[in-house]
Amino acid sequence: MPTPTPPPVATLTAAEARRIALRAQGFLGAPDRRSGVRGVLRHLGAVQLDTISVLARSHELVPYARLGAVGRTTVEDAYWTKSAPGVRTPPHAFEYWSHAACILPVEEWPHFAFRRRAYRARPHWNHALPEGAYEQVIKQLRSEGPLTATDLGGAKRTSEWWDWSETKVAVERALMYGEVVCVERRGWKRVYDLAERAVPAALLHDELDDTECVRRLVRLAGQSLGVGTRADIADYHRLRNEQVDAVIADSGLVPVTVEGWGRPAWADPAALATPPRGRHRTTLLSPFDSLVWERARTERIFGFVHRLEAYVPKPKRVHGYFAMPVLAGGRLVGRVDPAREGHTLVARQVTLDGPKAVPAVAEALLEAATWVNCTNVRVERVADPALRAPLLTELARALD
Numbered sequence: 001m002p003t004p005t006p007p008p009v010a011t012l013t014a015a016e017a018r019r020i021a022l023r024a025q026g027f028l029g030a031p032d033r034r035s036g037v038r039g040v041l042r043h044l045g046a047v048q049l050d051t052i053s054v055l056a057r058s059h060e061l062v063p064y065a066r067l068g069a070v071g072r073t074t075v076e077d078a079y080w081t082k083s084a085p086g087v088r089t090p091p092h093a094f095e096y097w098s099h100a101a102c103i104l105p106v107e108e109w110p111h112f113a114f115r116r117r118a119y120r121a122r123p124h125w126n127h128a129l130p131e132g133a134y135e136q137v138i139k140q141l142r143s144e145g146p147l148t149a150t151d152l153g154g155a156k157r158t159s160e161w162w163d164w165s166e167t168k169v170a171v172e173r174a175l176m177y178g179e180v181v182c183v184e185r186r187g188w189k190r191v192y193d194l195a196e197r198a199v200p201a202a203l204l205h206d207e208l209d210d211t212e213c214v215r216r217l218v219r220l221a222g223q224s225l226g227v228g229t230r231a232d233i234a235d236y237h238r239l240r241n242e243q244v245d246a247v248i249a250d251s252g253l254v255p256v257t258v259e260g261w262g263r264p265a266w267a268d269p270a271a272l273a274t275p276p277r278g279r280h281r282t283t284l285l286s287p288f289d290s291l292v293w294e295r296a297r298t299e300r301i302f303g304f305v306h307r308l309e310a311y312v313p314k315p316k317r318v319h320g321y322f323a324m325p326v327l328a329g330g331r332l333v334g335r336v337d338p339a340r341e342g343h344t345l346v347a348r349q350v351t352l353d354g355p356k357a358v359p360a361v362a363e364a365l366l367e368a369a370t371w372v373n374c375t376n377v378r379v380e381r382v383a384d385p386a387l388r389a390p391l392l393t394e395l396a397r398a399l400d
Contacts, residue, residue: 019276024226026066029278037078046102061286069371091183113206114213116178146193215247222253227267282328304332328360345369351383362394
């Protein structure tokens with residue numbers, strides 16, 4: 001049974017809750033450059049992976065949005081261990097199912113024991129495996145060391161996930177069960193290794209029971225969000241509402257009321273202890289960034305409705321294939337659908353929240369262009385034609 005919810009310890013205005021959320025996500029105050037990309041990963045607890053690459057892949061855009069023009073090689077090195085013959089480098093992160101397919105700090109391996117157990121207890125997917133296929137993958141990894149699915153004997157027959165080869169199905173099943181882990185990528189291909197070999201011995205256990213795993217993940221999600229509803233906190237690592245209800249009162253988070261939210265909320269007590277102050281980041285955001293990945297929360301906090309349109313037929317798109325929200329002054333002030341052509345960053349469509357957003361959108365475009373080694377910015381379409389000339393003027397002034 002869920003523990004009874006204690007009375008709220010504070011009432012926050014909507015603006016206070018927004019600032020707490022921005023600081024918790026690393027967008028308010030001086031960025032922690034000394035801890036770099038690994039610090040961002042530890043702070044967020046999960047960075048979502050996705051195959052779409054426009055300016056860069058989403059897992060690169062997440063630290064860029066917080067730290068600025070950090071080197072892209074630096075980003076890759078911070079996430080993934082680079083194996084060398086005869087050398088064992090302790091991993092900093094691993095890939096697993098959290099909010100979606102995510103990069104997670106390796107310290108969180110024990111917290112996902114509940115999910116590994118659930119996968120093992122679940123009936124196998126629709127993919128039928130020949131007898132011995134799973135065992136053969138484990139045997140090959142044990143004898144040959146870290147391997148890609150191709151190295152193991154086959155990845156996909158086509159690009160569709162349901163048409164994976166038997167080897168790919170077997171190794172992905174082993175990854176879900178926790179017998180295999182991915183701590184490295186080569187050219188975007190997962191490199192699989194035995195968890196017993198790759199995960200540090202102190203972390204390689206399933207000793208935490210399901211309740212303790214969920215309690216810890218709820219606490220970490222609350223810290224990463226700063227303040228959130230039950231649904232916000234559950235969504236962070238895709239927990240069930242009833243799982244959250246059973247532990248949230250004992251998680252270390254405290255109940256609060258947020259004006260205008262219309263539902264109970266929970267906050268990290270450390271976030272309430274110090275008023276959030278400091279400089280706001282101006283930046284483009286990946287649609288998969290944890291600040292905005294939950295659409296209902298984004299609308300509640302920022303009054304901003306955003307949908308990923310990459311899988312919407314082109315004639316039905318409103319804002320573009322990979323429209324990226326623009327964050328400035330602690331608010332979402334527009335969106336840009338970007339592309340690259342040589343050394344030109346192309347803004348295929350720009351949507352601005354009024355004339356006051358022009359300087360911020362221009363700043364965000366120029367910083368992104370510099371980061372991806374573009375020397376020019378071309379604007380193709382502005383949703384409000386009256387704002388086209390001011391935006392071009394602002395960009396020209398900065399590029400001169």
